[in-house]
Amino acid sequence: MSEHLEVVIRSILAFSILLIGTRILGKQTISQMTLFDFIAGISLGAITANLAFNLTIDIHHFLISFFIFILILFVTAYISMKSRKARKILAGDPTDIIQDGKILEENMRKMRYTLDYLNQQLREKDIFEVEEVLYAIVEPNGTLTVLKKPLFRSVTPKDLQLQPSEKGLPIELIMDGRVITKNLEEHDLSLEWLKEEVKKRNVEWDNVFYAVRSSNGFLYFDYYDDNIPFPVDKE
Known part of the structure; x- marks a missing residue:
């Protein structure tokens, strides 16, 4: 058997072994990736890593395997x-x-999915009681999708028959004390208007650290001087 043919066979065999291995390990081990993405990442990463430092193997073998x-x-x-x-x-x-x-x-056992891991993923979704859950599904990429029981679901504007006033995304106007001129121009806002809004709040212009116009049109300002005597994050 020629060396090139051997590399081709070993590459296909390695891919098959990785596929079988990840299926055996289960979804919990691959986090945000699908099984296919997991195999691709490991395979190509290993090949390129060897290409970088393994000088004992001819470079054309690496290239054949990679392609x-x-x-x-x-x-x-x-x-x-x-x-x-x-x-x-x-x-x-x-x-x-x-x-x-x-x-x-039984489904958890087949995936090697433990109660500890289930509780962890539920807590990440702000669910601390299993009894709140109506359905929970482990997606192919390993993430947990949860549907709460109706009694524990958050109330939405639709439930209250309200019409939200938000339109579009929030617009950042000042960041780190610097005006974002591009955002002002794109939304037909002037620097004079912004300075007037700051003046209405009886704040010095140089004291503005961050300013954003929310999707409903309200303005939020954060200042360098927050007037907090004992900030909790002070070291």
């Missing part, structure tokens, strides 16, 4: 776009771990 992985990734990405079944194989399916407020122990 074989690129080709595999390109082909598999294309197949994934065309086939839902392929996406399931490469990325996996979402997995329910709480359904109708009940923990599905």
